[in-house]
Amino acid sequence: MNRATLTVDGRTISANPGQSVLNAALDAGIYIPHLCSHPDLPPQANCKLCVVEVAGQDGVVCSCELPATDGLQVVTQSSALLQRRKVALELMLAGHPKDCVSCKRYMNCELQAMIQYLGTVHSRMRVTTRKTDDLNVDNPIVVREMERCIQCGRCVRACDDLRGVGILGFNRRGDEVYVGTAGDVPLGEAGCRFCSACVAVCPTGALQDQFGIFRDDLPWEEAIVPCSAECPAHADIPAYLRLIQQGRHSEAIAVIREKVPFPHVLGYVCNHRCESGCKRTALNSPVSIRNLKRYAAERDTEHVWRGKGFHKERSGKRVAVVGGGPAGLTAAFYLNKLGHDVTVYEKQNVAGGYMALGIPEFRAPTAVVQAEVGYIVESGVRVRYGQNVESAAALKAEHEAVLVAVGTPVGKKLRLPGADFRQVYTAVDFLRASRLGQTLDLGQTCCVIGGGNVAFDVAGTLLRMGVRATVVCLEKGEAMLADREEIESACSEGAVLFDGHSNEGIEGTPEQVTGLRVHEVSEFHFDRATGALVETAVPDSTRVIACDSIVFAAGQATGLTEGFGLELNRFGYPVDPQSGKSGHRTSLDGVFCAGDVITGTSFVINAIESGRQAASLIDRYLGGDGQIDEVLVERERQPKIGKVDGFHLQARQELSLRPAAERVCDFQPINVNFNADQSVCEASRCLQCDLRKDIRKSRIWSEYAVK
Amino acid sequence: MSTKIDLQNLPVTEEFAPLAEGVCPVEWALERVAEARLISCGRSVTCRDGLTQVQAIITDITTGAGQPGDLAMLRDVVGYIAAMGDCQASLTAARGVLFSLDRYAAEWDAHCNRKRCAALVCKAYISVICLPERCQGDTACLKACPAGAISGGPGLIAVVDEARCTRCGDCLTVCPHGAIARSGPMKPKLPDAPIPVGSFATAAAAGVVRRRRRAE
Numbered sequence: 001m002n003r004a005t006l007t008v009d010g011r012t013i014s015a016n017p018g019q020s021v022l023n024a025a026l027d028a029g030i031y032i033p034h035l036c037s038h039p040d041l042p043p044q045a046n047c048k049l050c051v052v053e054v055a056g057q058d059g060v061v062c063s064c065e066l067p068a069t070d071g072l073q074v075v076t077q078s079s080a081l082l083q084r085r086k087v088a089l090e091l092m093l094a095g096h097p098k099d100c101v102s103c104k105r106y107m108n109c110e111l112q113a114m115i116q117y118l119g120t121v122h123s124r125m126r127v128t129t130r131k132t133d134d135l136n137v138d139n140p141i142v143v144r145e146m147e148r149c150i151q152c153g154r155c156v157r158a159c160d161d162l163r164g165v166g167i168l169g170f171n172r173r174g175d176e177v178y179v180g181t182a183g184d185v186p187l188g189e190a191g192c193r194f195c196s197a198c199v200a201v202c203p204t205g206a207l208q209d210q211f212g213i214f215r216d217d218l219p220w221e222e223a224i225v226p227c228s229a230e231c232p233a234h235a236d237i238p239a240y241l242r243l244i245q246q247g248r249h250s251e252a253i254a255v256i257r258e259k260v261p262f263p264h265v266l267g268y269v270c271n272h273r274c275e276s277g278c279k280r281t282a283l284n285s286p287v288s289i290r291n292l293k294r295y296a297a298e299r300d301t302e303h304v305w306r307g308k309g310f311h312k313e314r315s316g317k318r319v320a321v322v323g324g325g326p327a328g329l330t331a332a333f334y335l336n337k338l339g340h341d342v343t344v345y346e347k348q349n350v351a352g353g354y355m356a357l358g359i360p361e362f363r364a365p366t367a368v369v370q371a372e373v374g375y376i377v378e379s380g381v382r383v384r385y386g387q388n389v390e391s392a393a394a395l396k397a398e399h400e401a402v403l404v405a406v407g408t409p410v411g412k413k414l415r416l417p418g419a420d421f422r423q424v425y426t427a428v429d430f431l432r433a434s435r436l437g438q439t440l441d442l443g444q445t446c447c448v449i450g451g452g453n454v455a456f457d458v459a460g461t462l463l464r465m466g467v468r469a470t471v472v473c474l475e476k477g478e479a480m481l482a483d484r485e486e487i488e489s490a491c492s493e494g495a496v497l498f499d500g501h502s503n504e505g506i507e508g509t510p511e512q513v514t515g516l517r518v519h520e521v522s523e524f525h526f527d528r529a530t531g532a533l534v535e536t537a538v539p540d541s542t543r544v545i546a547c548d549s550i551v552f553a554a555g556q557a558t559g560l561t562e563g564f565g566l567e568l569n570r571f572g573y574p575v576d577p578q579s580g581k582s583g584h585r586t587s588l589d590g591v592f593c594a595g596d597v598i599t600g601t602s603f604v605i606n607a608i609e610s611g612r613q614a615a616s617l618i619d620r621y622l623g624g625d626g627q628i629d630e631v632l633v634e635r636e637r638q639p640k641i642g643k644v645d646g647f648h649l650q651a652r653q654e655l656s657l658r659p660a661a662e663r664v665c666d667f668q669p670i671n672v673n674f675n676a677d678q679s680v681c682e683a684s685r686c687l688q689c690d691l692r693k694d695i696r697k698s699r700i701w702s703e704y705a706v707k
Numbered sequence: 708m709s710t711k712i713d714l715q716n717l718p719v720t721e722e723f724a725p726l727a728e729g730v731c732p733v734e735w736a737l738e739r740v741a742e743a744r745l746i747s748c749g750r751s752v753t754c755r756d757g758l759t760q761v762q763a764i765i766t767d768i769t770t771g772a773g774q775p776g777d778l779a780m781l782r783d784v785v786g787y788i789a790a791m792g793d794c795q796a797s798l799t800a801a802r803g804v805l806f807s808l809d810r811y812a813a814e815w816d817a818h819c820n821r822k823r824c825a826a827l828v829c830k831a832y833i834s835v836i837c838l839p840e841r842c843q844g845d846t847a848c849l850k851a852c853p854a855g856a857i858s859g860g861p862g863l864i865a866v867v868d869e870a871r872c873t874r875c876g877d878c879l880t881v882c883p884h885g886a887i888a889r890s891g892p893m894k895p896k897l898p899d900a901p902i903p904v905g906s907f908a909t910a911a912a913a914g915v916v917r918r919r920r921r922a923e
Contacts, residue, residue: 044750045751046750046751046752047750047751047752048752048753048791051791059790060790060791083782084787084790084791086783087783087787088752088753088787088791090754091753091756091757091760091784091787092752092756094756094759094760094763095756095759124780125760125780125784126760126763126767128759128760129757129762150752150756151750151752151755152749153750170749170750172749172750174745175741175744176749177746177747177748177749177754177755178749260848389839630723
């Protein structure tokens with residue numbers, strides 16, 4: 001069909017077949033006032049603001065319902081039309097609160113913009129109130145301030161036409177008509193999917209996002225998908241949860257691989273910041289995103305992501321990456337794709353860094369780590385093992401750029417009497433030895449000093465080696481730094497916990513540790529100026545815990561020295577002389593940093609994101625555009641999600657923990673992953689916050705050329 | 708309980724016959740609007756906000772809260788609904804109000820600006836009185852009054868306390884002598900307090916009964 005040609009206020013415009021005069025005019029940049037019309041919704045002619053006059057016809061007609069036919073002559077501005085619009089707006093305002101400045105939609109309100117456009121004020125009409133405004137307002141996700149409702153019906157159409165949920169409608173109670181659910185049941189009971197499309201289209205403050213559900217320090221488009229916003233790598237989480245729900249596991253992994261090259265490892269060890277952002281938390285509990293990732297990774301046999309994404313022409317530039325951990329390997333992976341010739345210098349004889357040697361086998365299986373490292377090597381990254389790089393400056397001489405991603409491979413010992421005895425180890429050395437199958441002199445009982453996750457990793461490993469483990473830490477109970485589940489897991493496996501205890505010294509001789517002398521503390525803090533421990537000891541609480549060895553899980557350091565050629569701060573971290581802080585840049589031109597060597601010991605996902613940023617930075621340094629974003633799977637967002645009874649109650653699926661007595665006998669993962677039903681169930685709990693990104697924003701009068 | 712709106716079963720427009728004697732055109736218009744609000748679609752600005760506004764304005768006009776300019780504003784809104792309305796219920800109501808406004812303009816003006824209801828229907832503008840010449844000291848009205856606003860007794864002329872009277876009309880039908888009546892602001896001479904039946908003419912002549920001030 002041909003496009004129709006019509007005139008609007010003397011301007012000739014063309015319209016698509018079937019288009020309304022309103023939409024044709026708006027597309028042509030000519031503003032016609034409207035509130036109930038929305039670019040993504042069918043017309044309803046509720047607000048009567050889009051009235052126009054048509055040549056040859058008496059009266060006025062709503063342009064949202066007027067088909068744009070050939071030869072139509074339309075007038076949008078006249079004193080009669082202005083009068084009609086003003087009465088309509090005055091009538092709406094009669095029932096609308098006058099507290100604009102205390103409304104959260106202040107300055108972001110289409111009704112307010114309309115008041116401004118038409119120059120109408122609340123004054124002439126009687127103030128009207130409704131008794132139905134307070135119905136059904138108690139809701140954890142959608143704030144309903146229905147006294148602000150102008151009954152444009154956008155939410156009703158969004159719920160029905162856009163989402164296929166259809167739980168909102170026009171209800172009557174006595175002589176009042178209002179928007180609500182059938183029987184005025186709460187949204188959850190009505191089968192709401194909490195996609196918040198209704199909020200997205202509401203032109204006033206009647207429907208709002210619950211305060212605090214989204215971060216307000218991020219751009220709006222980012223903040224409304226809080227899981228992706230929280231993820232350091234900003235993985236497209238709703239997209240891969242949808243694919244998992246459909247059983248398309250390989251494509252789900254491809255979506256994750258757009259941002260991180262270690263999806264399977266993260267499925268085991270990620271600290272899942274995404275889950276803390278999950279909007280579903282407000283309903284009951286967050287979606288178990290990490291476990292679903294592990295589930296999908298286990299079933300990714302097709303590897304649909306292979307060969308996809310960008311592969312730039314070879315640049316001929318050489319890049320050296322020092323350290324083959326998550327940060328270094330991620331950067332190497334992308335730098336190679338960007339066309340550079342990448343060599344990873346790894347001190348150990350295996351790559352993977354902390355993933356391979358710092359986390360116990362039962363938390364991140366070696367096979368999983370090595371498979372994902374293997375894909376990176378396959379992609380063309382050269383890894384040279386057993387290389388202890390002593391000087392970044394020397395390396396820089398042979399390469400156009402150097403990335404220092406050595407992490408924090410050196411365990412720290414507290415300055416305790418006896419800390420130099422033979423059976424006193426650091427957690428780093430201990431865990432590395434356990435992963436490499438090296439034997440240490442641990443005896444029958446070992447004391448672990450420290451209260452973080454690493455301490456409990458050590459304890460779990462000790463128990464699996466048949467060594468009794470005692471964990472001693474300063475913090476007591478709730479204040480302990482490790483995750484609850486880590487503490488509970490280790491304790492149920494038989495670890496003994498001395499929380500709220502301070503160490504006095506290690507008993508024994510330099511040849512043989514015999515015990516750890518501790519006392520209880522009632523309170524402690526670290527001096528701000530010196531960092532020294534200030535504690536209040538419980539009188540007469542000193543005791544000696546008998547043990548044959550000690551493992552310090554008391555922090556780690558970079559191990560870098562001045563000889564490395566970089567300017568370091570007093571803690572041994574390279575500093576960027578421009579900012580004076582640790583960052584991706586260093587004191588040497590062309591030498592960059594990534595991962596723990598910037599941040600201190602942190603989580604794998606942070607190291608990966610740091611590696612991505614470093615790769616982008618280095619590419620730009622080498623003359624590239626630094627662009628590393630890629631799409632490995634085309635997105636299909638299905639907006640019609642439909643109503644699901646009891647959706648709000650669907651409970652989070654938890655992994656089943658293997659019995660403690662069984663799991664302490666081997667190094668297999670401590671829990672059993674979801675079965676197929678559980679994975680579908682859990683993935684379908686997602687609120688699909690990202691669907692909202694596809695809803696266009698209604699433009700206000702000031703955004704049009706002709707107004 | 709809430710109900711879904713059924714757009715299919717809304718009533719159709721009707722023509723309006725002249726109002727019967729004793730029907731207040733303002734009250735009649737208000738009833739048309741109230742009826743319409745119970746069955747109209749309630750969706751669009753004409754129907755929901757428009758009819759609500761019209762009801763609010765007319766209610767004020769019938770209760771003494773009418774303001775200068777209300778009639779012009781009412782015409783604006785009703786004319787707007789009649790032109791733009793979506794459902795038959797709101798169109799019918801709007802046309803009814805327009806009919807009343809056009810045909811009984813003087814009554815509307817009297818309600819809005821002079822606080823009078825010629826049909827003695829609008830409670831804010833009437834008083835309930837006991838006609839002293841007719842009253843036989845029968846106490847039926849005293850017993851019927853739910854507000855206890857009537858004083859008197861056997862053989863005494865009943866007196867209605869205007870401040871306590873709610874104009875419910877319960878007393879109007881019970882008097883066997885037709886002594887209870889509605890009155891506009893111009894009231895006949897009435898005793899201030901109950902006096903014996905038959906003594907009113909004497910008392911009035913003696914100046915005991917003063918003519919009451921017009922209630923404003």
